[in-house]
Amino acid sequence: MASETITPPGLVQQRWTFNATLDGLFLHLPGRVHVRYDPAANASAVVTASATSSDLLALVFASVGNRSLDTHIEIDGVELPVPGPHPVLNITTGHPAHVTRGALLVDVVLGAPVTYLSTHAETIVDAGALATTDATAAIELRALDAGAIFYTDTTGVRVQSLKLDASDAATIQFVSPSVAVGAKLSIDADDSSRVALTANATSAATLKASASDAGAIYLHSDVRVDKLLTSADDASVVSVYPSGACSTSKVDADDLGAVYIGSVVCVDSYASAADAGRIVLQTTGVLHASTDDGGAVAYFNSTPSQLPKTRRPHKWFRFDSPNVHETSTNEYATTTLLPTPRPEPIAIVFTPREHGWSWSWGGWTALDAAPAAVAASMEATSFVACAALVLLAAVVAIKRVARGRYQRIQSSSVSRTITAPGLFEKTFSTNETLYGLYLDVPGRVVVRANDGGNATDVTIASNSAALLDLVLADVTYRQYKGTNNSYLNLTHAYPDAATAGALIVTVRANAPVSYISSQAHTVVRDGALASSAQANVTLRAYDAGSIHYATNASLAAYNLKLDAADASTVQVSTPSLNVAYKLSLTAEDRGVVALAADVAVVPSAKAMAQDAGAVYLQAVDHVEVGKLIVDAEDLGRVNVYPHGTCVTGKITAEDAGVANLGSVACQDVYASASDGGAVTVQVTGVLSASTQGNSVVQYFNTTPLELPKTRRPSKKHGVRGPNVLATPNNTFDSFVFTPAPLETPIAVKLFPRLTKSFWGGSWTSLSAASSPTDAGSLFAVVAVCVLALVLVVVKRSGRGVRYHRIQ
Numbered sequence: 142m143a144s145e146t147i148t149p150p151g152l153v154q155q156r157w158t159f160n161a162t163l164d165g166l167f168l169h170l171p172g173r174v175h176v177r178y179d180p181a182a183n184a185s186a187v188v189t190a191s192a193t194s195s196d197l198l199a200l201v202f203a204s205v206g207n208r209s210l211d212t213h214i215e216i217d218g219v220e221l222p223v224p225g226p227h228p229v230l231n232i233t234t235g236h237p238a239h240v241t242r243g244a245l246l247v248d249v250v251l252g253a254p255v256t257y258l259s260t261h262a263e264t265i266v267d268a269g270a271l272a273t274t275d276a277t278a279a280i281e282l283r284a285l286d287a288g289a290i291f292y293t294d295t296t297g298v299r300v301q302s303l304k305l306d307a308s309d310a311a312t313i314q315f316v317s318p319s320v321a322v323g324a325k326l327s328i329d330a331d332d333s334s335r336v337a338l339t340a341n342a343t344s345a346a347t348l349k350a351s352a353s354d355a356g357a358i359y360l361h362s363d364v365r366v367d368k369l370l371t372s373a374d375d376a377s378v379v380s381v382y383p384s385g386a387c388s389t390s391k392v393d394a395d396d397l398g399a400v401y402i403g404s405v406v407c408v409d410s411y412a413s414a415a416d417a418g419r420i421v422l423q424t425t426g427v428l429h430a431s432t433d434d435g436g437a438v439a440y441f442n443s444t445p446s447q448l449p450k451t452r453r454p455h456k457w458f459r460f461d462s463p464n465v466h467e468t469s470t471n472e473y474a475t476t477t478l479l480p481t482p483r484p485e486p487i488a489i490v491f492t493p494r495e496h497g498w499s500w501s502w503g504g505w506t507a508l509d510a511a512p513a514a515v516a517a518s519m520e521a522t523s524f525v526a527c528a529a530l531v532l533l534a535a536v537v538a539i540k541r542v543a544r545g546r547y548q549r550i551q552s553s554s555v556s557r558t559i560t561a562p563g564l565f566e567k568t569f570s571t572n573e574t575l576y577g578l579y580l581d582v583p584g585r586v587v588v589r590a591n592d593g594g595n596a597t598d599v600t601i602a603s604n605s606a607a608l609l610d611l612v613l614a615d616v617t618y619r620q621y622k623g624t625n626n627s628y629l630n631l632t633h634a635y636p637d638a639a640t641a642g643a644l645i646v647t648v649r650a651n652a653p654v655s656y657i658s659s660q661a662h663t664v665v666r667d668g669a670l671a672s673s674a675q676a677n678v679t680l681r682a683y684d685a686g687s688i689h690y691a692t693n694a695s696l697a698a699y700n701l702k703l704d705a706a707d708a709s710t711v712q713v714s715t716p717s718l719n720v721a722y723k724l725s726l727t728a729e730d731r732g733v734v735a736l737a738a739d740v741a742v743v744p745s746a747k748a749m750a751q752d753a754g755a756v757y758l759q760a761v762d763h764v765e766v767g768k769l770i771v772d773a774e775d776l777g778r779v780n781v782y783p784h785g786t787c788v789t790g791k792i793t794a795e796d797a798g799v800a801n802l803g804s805v806a807c808q809d810v811y812a813s814a815s816d817g818g819a820v821t822v823q824v825t826g827v828l829s830a831s832t833q834g835n836s837v838v839q840y841f842n843t844t845p846l847e848l849p850k851t852r853r854p855s856k857k858h859g860v861r862g863p864n865v866l867a868t869p870n871n872t873f874d875s876f877v878f879t880p881a882p883l884e885t886p887i888a889v890k891l892f893p894r895l896t897k898s899f900w901g902g903s904w905t906s907l908s909a910a911s912s913p914t915d916a917g918s919l920f921a922v923v924a925v926c927v928l929a930l931v932l933v934v935v936k937r938s939g940r941g942v943r944y945h946r947i948q
Contacts, residue, residue, distance in 0.1 A: 150426035152209035152486070153195050157188040163224035164227040165210060165257025168288075170201065170234045172245030174262045175484040178269035186230050189250075191486055194243030200234045201247070207877065210257050210281065211708075211731040211753050218948040227875050229257070237491045244486035258288060259283040265484055268294035276323060277301050279776060279797060284311035284334070291317065298340075301817045301835070302797045303327070304775060307334035307356070314478060315339070320362070322666065323495075323835045324817035325349065325775065330356030336595050337476050338362065346834060347796065348387075352377035359476040364405055374396030374650070375419070380474040381405055394418030394436065401473035402440035410445075412438045414464070414543035421472050432464040439468040469921040518860075533763070549904030553621075565888075567605045569599040569614040576626035577656025577679075580686075582612060582633050584644030584888040585882070586661040590668035591649035598649045602886065605642025611635075611891055617801075628656070634896040655679070660686040660709075666880050669690045671897060674721045675699050682732070687797045689881050695719060696738075705732030705754070712740070714878055723747070728777065735876040741765070750777030750798065757876035759784050769807065773798030773818065781805050782873040794818030796835065803841035810845075810900045814864075821872055832863040837867040904916070 163185050168174050182330045186205075192198040196811045209225025232247060247262070254272040256279060258264070261832040272278040273294065281304040284290045289312040307313045316340045320326070322345035330336045330352045336359070342364040342598035349370040350358045356377045372393040378401070385405035394400045395414045403421040410424040415437030422428075428445040450461050455621045506558030575597055580586050584849040586700035591598060603609040611634045618625045631646060648662070653671040657663065657680040663871070670690060671678055674697050681704040682688045688711045695717040702725040705711045708734045718724075718738040723744040728734045735757040741764040748756045748769075753776040760766065772777045775796045792810060794800045797817040808826040814836035821839045822828070828845035830838040849863050 152197045154192075154342060155190045155198055157186075158184045159186045159188075159203075159205050159230065160184050161205045161228050163230050163251070163253070163255055163658065164251065165208075165229045165232045165255050166259070167229055167233075167258035168247075168258070168262050170232055170245075170262055171489045171943070172262055172266045173482060173485070173487045174232070174247045174249060174250045174260065176251065176252060176258070176264060176270045177267040178251050179251075180269075185252045185876050187250040188230070188232060189248040191246045191248070191487065192243050195239065196237070196241050197243035197245060197489075197491065200237060200241065201232070201245070202235065203230065203232045205230055209733070210757060211733065214334075214585050224877050226876065227257070230416050234491070237493055239493060241491040242488070245489050246484065246486040248484065256718070259285070259288065261286045261288040262543050263289045263482060264289060264290040264291070265482060265489065268292075268296065271306070273298040273300060275300060280304070282306070282315070283308075284313050284315060285309055287311060289315065291479075294318075295479060295643060297321070301671075303345075305338065308332050309644070310334055312479070313337070314481075316478065319343070320345075322346070326366075328358050328360070330358050332356065332525045333468065334358075335476070337478060339478065343385075346478070350378050350379045350381070351795045354487060357474070357476070359474065362932075369402065369405060369407060371402060373400045376948060378798045382473040382475070389425070390422065392420055392422060393908065394420045399474070402580045403439075403468075403471040404473060406442075412465075414438050415701075421468060423471075426801075428465070428696065430463045430465045430938060436464060438463065439466050440465070441471045443540050453782070481819075521932060522939045553929065564602045564604055565602060565609045567600045567609060568601070570614050571629075572596050572651075573616055574652050575616070575650060577654050577655055578629045578631070578648065578658070580631050580646075580657065580659035580663060582631050582644070582646065582661050582890070583887070584646065584657065584661055585885065585887045586631070586646045586648065586663045587666065587884050588648045589648065589666040590653070590665065591651050592668075596650055597651045599631070600647045601630065601644075602646075603642045603644045604642065604886070607640050608642035608644060608889070608891065611640060611644070626828065633891060636891050637893060639890060639892050641890040643888050643890070645886040647884075650680045651753055656742065657681065657688060658683070658920070659688055660684045662686065662882065662887060663688045664884065665690040667694065670696075672697050673699075674719070678702070679704070679713050680713065681705075682711050683707050685709055688712070690714075691877075692716075697721075701725070703727070703734045703736060705734045706730050710731060711735070712878060718742070720744070720746075726756045726758065728756050732865070733757075733876070735759070735878065737876075737878055738764070739760070745766070746770070748772070748779045748781070750779050751775055753777060755874070755876075756780065757782075757874070759783070759876065759878075764805070766805070769802075769805065771800045771802065773800045778874060779872045780875070790822065790823060792820050794820045801840075803868075803871035806842070814838050829864070830863045830865050831867070836864065838863065838865045840865070841868050841871045873939045 151740045160612040175241050187201045190201045207228045208227055208871040209223050210227050247365045247774050251270055257270050268513040276299050277873040278300045279302040282290050282671045283306045285308050287310045291314050299321045300316045301323045303322050303329040305313050306329045310333045313336045316338050320340045326345040327337050327803050328350045332354045333358045338360050340362040344365045347368040348366040351372045352358045353374040358379045364381055367388045369387040371379045371389040376396045376397040378399050381403040387405055387407040387746040390407040390410040392400050392412045394414045395418045397420045401421050403423050407425050408426040410422055411429040412420050413431050414420050415433040417435040419437050423441045424445045427447040430449045441458045449465055499762045542905050599614050601612050613632050615630050617628055617630050619628055650669055655671040655676050656679045676698045677700045679702040680688045683706045688710045696715040697719045699721045700723050701720050704727045704731045708731045712735045714737040716739045718741040720743045724743045726734045726748040728750045730752045730802045732754045737759040739761045741760050744767040746766045749772040750756045751774045758781045766787040769787040769790040771779045771792045773794045778799045780801045781806040787805055790807045791811040792800050792812040793817050794814045795818045801821045803821040803823050805821045810822050810824045812820045812822055813834040816818050818836040823841050824845040827847040831850045849865055
């Protein structure tokens, strides 16, 4: 419900009231937002927008809808939510017809704390608005596109997991007397963003701090963790101070990145520094290290009990060992906390959307700024020559073992036409029977059967001739289990300047394909995918891509593998699923795999979700599985529902992972939960279980015939057995299956392949044009390349193990 009033002095207000239960907030708007908690509120959320302009206020919208907290898309370089199972409050803005100015403040009053916040605004979060006192809560705060989050409390934080993520020049400032995390504390700062966490004491099973592209992380606290994982790339900084301790540490610093953890006393450490990366650490036990190209590792306070071994000197060099040395100075970077803004309107400007929208896709949109012009000079020619020499060295070094792995097929053709209305087209055709497709392009790709055709025909269409020229198609052979199979390889070249337009590719296959790997938004039509008891079928989406396949027929395979990584989605639905050997479902790095069937029969099934990935296996009638293996790690979630049976099950949940299998009645199950993991099962026979670190195994519906044995208490272990409990609730997450998207072009933008140059030890990226190259410099470059060729060939066979991992 929305209402509008005018309040003094000259502010226009609009109010929305919602009663739905909320898991999180999506604040996709500029200006300032104040989020607070009122336990006496009669609604789940009351949103009040105040502006100095009626035109500005009319652009603000508030609604409640179901969204994914793990998966997002990018449009115009801005991350947007996608449909999912979580009810959230979504506050956003429309696009004006003309330039609209004014001041804006949005006040959000919550009736209950939330666990998720994603914002583009300057956001003030009061104590109580987040579920920071719920020891089972997984809290995630995300600030994007120069947005900010300011959070301060006076009581302390105790949660299961906490993630602070800032990107694109955003800021997160988190202040509390204490931060206690049961499983994983994760801090990320990318693209000139800054995250500052200040507390008297911080504890977690695992602390991961990762900064890249001039990002900065400052953890000012006494830090006590078991595993410490830190990395800084591309002129970024990670600084943990002034005190702390850890059992094992893994630290990486590359491309002028700096990691300062000399204040944290760790037992064993693995350190890698390359390309002028710098690491300062403190280790009492074993220090493993590798350095390259000016990287350096410095140990502070005491000498580790074991230093990296010095390898035998190479006859061409004086030494061949990592650059590891002692330092008497505990160097670290500090930051000054910004004052929390007042909850007052701030000035903003809205401009019309003039050029449509663009799709920013993974690595294809590297920078928003226009790149510097690149001249076709002798320097470029020398670079190509150097690359060719290095490639030749690699081929010689491996004795041409892989020769012929990628062979171009000549029986194909390419043509180009211009079609109405305003679309440019080019086509590619081959008579080869394709085993699979590699779709390494942005935009929309539609795969369908070429009914009655003997060739596989590819049509590439765009409203931009320049964009069309960048999309390339060919056919290659690739080895699979000792057999050469032919694949369509769809890729793109890098432009000299940013190139935008709408793109759609249609593939009409002359036979059903068994393999699809895609970064595009891919629609697979009925009949285009192989379905037989002998077929090995794989669908793989990555880098925010997606694959959508829905069939009205049964889907059969010998092996069926669905794989989603890097915030991608694979969605498959069929009335009947029959897998002769093994079903494999894998979701990593916020990827989502969703498989729906009325009836599914599978001898062996493995479902794995890692790094906030999610797997959904939905059997409307039932699923029959012989052997069921489930692995949920690092906030991953696996859900099998609403009906099913299995003979044996092995279920693992670690680092706040969740496995919801209460809908599947199994005979015997072994369940393992650790570091905040949670498992729900239904067992009629023997339930074996082990739990560690605030984890739990729950059994639903019926008591197993045999429960885990209770151990005799000891002096070290007060708990007599694993944490295994009965539960009256069959809890699981459900996936909202969506219809196939329209076969229409998607707006995309391709950027040049750029590299950043850094001057000295500064963190400032330079974009000045390079100086002219004369014949002398060309000779020098070629000479260096020849030297590199010799080094690669001579040193490859005798190269030792470069990295020693801590077990």
